[in-house]
Amino acid sequence: MASVLGTAQADATVPAAPSPQYTLRRKRRRERVRNLAFLSPWLIGFSVFFVYPLVSTVYFSFMKYDGFKPPVWNGVDNWKYVFSDYPFFWPALWNTLWLVVVMVTLRVAFGLGIGLLITKIKSGAGFFRTAFYLPYLAPPVAATMAFAFLLNPGTGPANNILHKIGLPQPGWFNDPAWSKPALTVLALWGIGDLMVIFMASLLDVPKEQYEAAELDGTGPWQRFRYVTLPNISPILMFAVVTGVIQTMQYYTQPLVAGKVASGVIGGSGQQFEPGYPDKSTLTLPQLVYNLGFQRFDTGSACVIALVLFALAMVFTALLMRRRSGFLSAED
Amino acid sequence: MTDVMTPATTPALGERPAHRSAAARTARRRSALHWIAVHSLGIAAALFFVLPFVFVLLTALMSDQQALTRDLWPRTWEWSNFSTVWDTPGFLTWWRNTLLYAGAGTLLTVVSSIPVAYALAKFRFRGRNVALMLVISTMMLPPQVIIVPMYLFWAKQLHLSGTLWPLIIPMAFGDAFTIFLLRQFLLTIPKEYVDAAKVDGCGELRTLVHVILPMAKPAIAAVALFQFFYCWNDYFGPQIYASENPGAWTLSYGLESFKGAHHTNWNLTMAATVLVMAPVIVVFFFAQKAFIEGVTLTGVKG
Numbered sequence: 001m002a003s004v005l006g007t008a009q010a011d012a013t014v015p016a017a018p019s020p021q022y023t024l025r026r027k028r029r030r031e032r033v034r035n036l037a038f039l040s041p042w043l044i045g046f047s048v049f050f051v052y053p054l055v056s057t058v059y060f061s062f063m064k065y066d067g068f069k070p071p072v073w074n075g076v077d078n079w080k081y082v083f084s085d086y087p088f089f090w091p092a093l094w095n096t097l098w099l100v101v102v103m104v105t106l107r108v109a110f111g112l113g114i115g116l117l118i119t120k121i122k123s124g125a126g127f128f129r130t131a132f133y134l135p136y137l138a139p140p141v142a143a144t145m146a147f148a149f150l151l152n153p154g155t156g157p158a159n160n161i162l163h164k165i166g167l168p169q170p171g172w173f174n175d176p177a178w179s180k181p182a183l184t185v186l187a188l189w190g191i192g193d194l195m196v197i198f199m200a201s202l203l204d205v206p207k208e209q210y211e212a213a214e215l216d217g218t219g220p221w222q223r224f225r226y227v228t229l230p231n232i233s234p235i236l237m238f239a240v241v242t243g244v245i246q247t248m249q250y251y252t253q254p255l256v257a258g259k260v261a262s263g264v265i266g267g268s269g270q271q272f273e274p275g276y277p278d279k280s281t282l283t284l285p286q287l288v289y290n291l292g293f294q295r296f297d298t299g300s301a302c303v304i305a306l307v308l309f310a311l312a313m314v315f316t317a318l319l320m321r322r323r324s325g326f327l328s329a330e331d
Numbered sequence: 332m333t334d335v336m337t338p339a340t341t342p343a344l345g346e347r348p349a350h351r352s353a354a355a356r357t358a359r360r361r362s363a364l365h366w367i368a369v370h371s372l373g374i375a376a377a378l379f380f381v382l383p384f385v386f387v388l389l390t391a392l393m394s395d396q397q398a399l400t401r402d403l404w405p406r407t408w409e410w411s412n413f414s415t416v417w418d419t420p421g422f423l424t425w426w427r428n429t430l431l432y433a434g435a436g437t438l439l440t441v442v443s444s445i446p447v448a449y450a451l452a453k454f455r456f457r458g459r460n461v462a463l464m465l466v467i468s469t470m471m472l473p474p475q476v477i478i479v480p481m482y483l484f485w486a487k488q489l490h491l492s493g494t495l496w497p498l499i500i501p502m503a504f505g506d507a508f509t510i511f512l513l514r515q516f517l518l519t520i521p522k523e524y525v526d527a528a529k530v531d532g533c534g535e536l537r538t539l540v541h542v543i544l545p546m547a548k549p550a551i552a553a554v555a556l557f558q559f560f561y562c563w564n565d566y567f568g569p570q571i572y573a574s575e576n577p578g579a580w581t582l583s584y585g586l587e588s589f590k591g592a593h594h595t596n597w598n599l600t601m602a603a604t605v606l607v608m609a610p611v612i613v614v615f616f617f618a619q620k621a622f623i624e625g626v627t628l629t630g631v632k633g
């Protein structure tokens with residue numbers, strides 16, 4: 001392209017009828033202006049609302065700053081504090097790992113199961129599809145509030161039913177050992193997004209492959225294992241990786257559940273103990289809020305933000321590598 | 332999809348049964364059993380998804396005293412709980428704020444994202460793949476990563492904390508998820524349409540507005556719905572920027588404080604929960620198709 005422009009420049013000094021190169025150059029310039037014009041909203045948004053704050057986050061992570069007095073350089077002190085002295089960091093990281101291993105796995109398995117089920121249902125398919133999908137739409141605060149009520153150990157219907165059929169009744173959001181399983185139940189309830197994705201990919205599996213496998217005398221499990229799974233494996237991978245990324249962002253549900261269960265909420269004046277009960281619902285995004293907006297320790301909040309950034313980027317890179325289709329242009 | 336399983340052997344033909352009618356009967360019985368098994372599972376699963384709604388609704392209709400018991404079924408039906416919630420000071424303000432946030436946010440997002448998505452789908456230029464990768468990366472980013480400097484920017488420089496503007500204004504500059512989804516859809520529109528419009532003498536903008544947009548209506552409806560729901564459900568944003576001023580609270584944020592003020596009254600809290608969920612569910616029933624298509628677009632394309 002550079003050489004084309006170079007020759008065109010030499011020619012452009014000659015007036016009279018515009019040479020082909022001259023028109024080409026003008027066309028190129030017009031195209032570049034056009035591209036910039038179409039991309040401009042995002043170019044501005046990306047610079048102002050992403051690059052600038054990200055650079056600023058890195059800067060503040062080396063500063064002592066309470067939001068009022070001017071920031072002062074304090075080297076890696078914030079980093080040291082977060083990794084060795086901040087009592088919430090390691091519990092939050094452990095919780096995240098727990099959620100990635102248990103919640104994401106169960107969500108993918110359950111979503112696939114429900115997706116399979118819905119493709120097999122012949123009568124009332126519309127009703128079942130709506131019933132399975134609707135909880136996904138419930139606003140997270142409302143859904144969490146609902147489950148904090150359903151699972152409350154005192155009067156909740158869940159334990160009421162468990163009591164009637166003679167099963168043990170856990171403390172759910174009030175018991176450190178059960179709070180994450182309770183969050184998992186809430187997450188399984190909102191499986192609608194995965195169900196639709198799996199449903200669509202299951203319907204995409206070529207029918208002939210099932211017919212051929214059936215003629216080979218395979219059973220249903222073998223057909224699932226050797227026909228269904230290989231066909232939907234890209235979607236499976238997509239569901240796992242986006243699930244992990246969503247777990248990095250997991251904020252509203254654990255926070256609201258902890259607040260409601262602890263009874264400290266809203267304008268009651270008491271200080272909420274983050275991660276109630278016993279730090280078991282802490283997640284990394286909550287730490288950014290705790291440090292930056294409750295303790296006014298801007299520097300340490302930015303350290304957590306960068307840890308979160310690094311983790312999210314690792315999994316996004318994984319997603320883009322595995323699904324190069326993201327980047328394929330039609331042309 | 333690559334990993335296609337191909338049968339290695341030619342299918343072996345099953346032996347013809349001597350009594351065809353008997354075989355047909357067994358087959359019919361087996362498919363009936365299959366039908367029963369599938370639908371029983373379906374009903375069991377439906378109970379898991381629907382019962383929480385039912386219990387929330389039933390509790391929302393109980394009297395104050397009964398809501399403190401383990402009862403599941405209301406003895407008296409207190410429909411007035413809903414009007415009590417509705418008349419709570421602030422509830423209407425939260426409602427209005429949420430509508431403003433979700434309405435303005437959706438409009439701005441869609442209008443600003445369309446040209447970007449179009450450029451990423453149809454123009455060829457250096458750095459296009461890099462731009463696309465950056466879009467996808469920001470899409471995956473937790474909002475907490477950049478919240479500290481963003482808050483300082485809006486609160487200390489522009490003095491806009493205590494309002495919802497710090498959440499609405501950025502939406503005029505494109506949203507990564509919306510851009511990505513629209514681009515995925517625009518890729519499926521054949522290039523010939525664009526070329527034909529050019530031959531007819533349309534400029535890029537007119538091609539986009541008059542040729543592409545009408546074809547992209549389903550995708551635009553889907554991303555608009557997603558963005559609307561995102562704003563409606565957003566808790567973190569209002570918590571950061573609006574918490575200091577109850578006049579700027581949204582439903583999601585206000586609902587929590589409602590629980591704080593009525594911490595012993597599960598019935599009123601559940602009535603408020605129903606009132607926050609209801610609009611979303613109503614919108615879903617009107618736009619079900621666009622919604623499902625949109626979700627499919629996120630996962631299956633590419």
